[in-house]
Amino acid sequence: MDSFSKVIVNGLTNIPKMKDFRKKMNVFSQAYNSVINSNLIYWYRNLEYVTGSQTSLNGKKMLMLDSYDYLGLGDDQEVKKAVSEAVLKHGLSTGGSRLLTGSTIIHEQLEKGYAEFKGTESAIVFNSGYDANLTAISTLFGKGDLIILDKHDHASIYDGARLSGAHIERFEHNNVDALAQVLEDCKEYENKLVVLDAIYSSVGDIAKLPELIKVIKKNNALSMVDEAHCIGLIGKTGRGIDEHFGMKTEDVDIWMTSFGKAFGSQGGCIAGNDSLVSYLKVFGRGFIFSGSLPVAITAGTLAALNIMKRDLSRKKKLWENVKHYKQGLDDMGFDTMNSESAIVPIFLGNEGIAIKMARILNNEGIFACPYIFPAVPQNTARFRTLMTSSHTREEIEFALKGFEKIRKKLKI
Numbered sequence: 370m371d372s373f374s375k376v377i378v379n380g381l382t383n384i385p386k387m388k389d390f391r392k393k394m395n396v397f398s399q400a401y402n403s404v405i406n407s408n409l410i411y412w413y414r415n416l417e418y419v420t421g422s423q424t425s426l427n428g429k430k431m432l433m434l435d436s437y438d439y440l441g442l443g444d445d446q447e448v449k450k451a452v453s454e455a456v457l458k459h460g461l462s463t464g465g466s467r468l469l470t471g472s473t474i475i476h477e478q479l480e481k482g483y484a485e486f487k488g489t490e491s492a493i494v495f496n497s498g499y500d501a502n503l504t505a506i507s508t509l510f511g512k513g514d515l516i517i518l519d520k521h522d523h524a525s526i527y528d529g530a531r532l533s534g535a536h537i538e539r540f541e542h543n544n545v546d547a548l549a550q551v552l553e554d555c556k557e558y559e560n561k562l563v564v565l566d567a568i569y570s571s572v573g574d575i576a577k578l579p580e581l582i583k584v585i586k587k588n589n590a591l592s593m594v595d596e597a598h599c600i601g602l603i604g605k606t607g608r609g610i611d612e613h614f615g616m617k618t619e620d621v622d623i624w625m626t627s628f629g630k631a632f633g634s635q636g637g638c639i640a641g642n643d644s645l646v647s648y649l650k651v652f653g654r655g656f657i658f659s660g661s662l663p664v665a666i667t668a669g670t671l672a673a674l675n676i677m678k679r680d681l682s683r684k685k686k687l688w689e690n691v692k693h694y695k696q697g698l699d700d701m702g703f704d705t706m707n708s709e710s711a712i713v714p715i716f717l718g719n720e721g722i723a724i725k726m727a728r729i730l731n732n733e734g735i736f737a738c739p740y741i742f743p744a745v746p747q748n749t750a751r752f753r754t755l756m757t758s759s760h761t762r763e764e765i766e767f768a769l770k771g772f773e774k775i776r777k778k779l780k781i
């Protein structure tokens with residue numbers, strides 16, 4: 370690692386451990402300003418526009434490899450029309466929380482539409498996926514309960530579990546025997562919840578759901594699955610991981626998704642039975658003590674859901690793109706980890722190499738952000754590139770050529 374990268378990685382990550390608040394903020398602001406002003410590490414870049422496959426920075430058009438808009442729905446004409454019409458009719462704000470003035474017919478249509486798509490009795494919409502996980506887990510479980518998490522579960526799941534006050538245990542990533550052992554060791558808890566990601570956001574692999582659910586049911590525990598990176602993308606009709614594995618939707622007790630990924634929008638959702646959803650509507654603090662999702666965003670998400678249901682050509686194109694892109698990287702010898710999804714990581718390990726690679730990519734006109742500690746453990750730096758249905762074959766070739774150049778330059 371070069372000395373500047375060392376300062377960034379060590380300096381910034383050690384700061385939160387400092388005790389004295391004023392000293393901590395002082396040291397932090399110096400480190401932060403030197404990082405931002407250096408223009409050597411790419412955080413908080415002010416983009417002029419973003420679509421699934423393109424962006425513009427300082428007037429320069431760039432290829433986007435870091436957008437969650439997997440199906441290009443955020444840039445779809447029908448979706449944009451629904452948003453424009455709703456904003457003209459309803460304005461920006463709903464003026465209150467869902468409990469009071471913030472619920473509209475469109476919020477209800479989205480909840481009903483999503484529950485029907487997912488195959489559950491009910492659904493409840495939150496302002497973000499983070500909010501959905503945080504509020505659901507911390508509302509439904511508490512002191513005296515047990516929450517078991519996969520080591521690679523998303524941060525919002527960890528934060529929800531911590532906020533709940535329940536006892537937390539972790540098990541080795543996607544390891545069925547390790548989960549069985551934790552459940553065996555924790556038999557004394559009456560309420561046990563196991564939370565899984567359907568597709569893990571830092572690796573891109575799929576949860577071994579059928580085997581995991583078998584163990585969960587055998588031990589009389591409850592299950593929750595975060596489908597942020599899989600809804601609309603896997604399963605014959607895009608209904609997610611249960612459809613992908615031919616399971617029953619009711620095999621899982623609590624379903625969660627984010628509208629910020631394949632819907633190209635904003636918001637989150639918990640789907641399950643009526644009583645679960647009603648309970649969150651009354652006791653979910655992140656739901657009742659927060660203004661509701663703007664109607665325009667809700668209308669856009671509803672339009673995106675309707676397209677997702679009827680048009681499977683985007684999903685088909687996405688998987689063709691993923692196959693071509695991943696194969697190209699694998700052929701060059703890059704380590705794309707165990708990716709089985711539109712999340713295609715490029716594992717590097719060394720933080721310094723990741724930072725250098727980001728600079729070269731930037732110069733090549735490719736927008737991709739390095740993932741370094743604390744987003745991932747130290748010495749496991751990677752790029753988490755994302756493929757979408759909007760990428761053309763030429764754009765994918767352009768990306769692969771850029772990576773090939775880098776591989777030669779950095780001798781990776």
Ligand SMILES: Cc1ncc(COP(=O)(O)O)c(C=O)c1O
Nearest residue numbers: 497498499523570597627629636
């Ligand atoms: C697996 C997973 N769950 C939840 C979230 C949070 O979703 P949102 O961005 O809608 O807050 C993310 C976001 O990246 C995620 O990757």
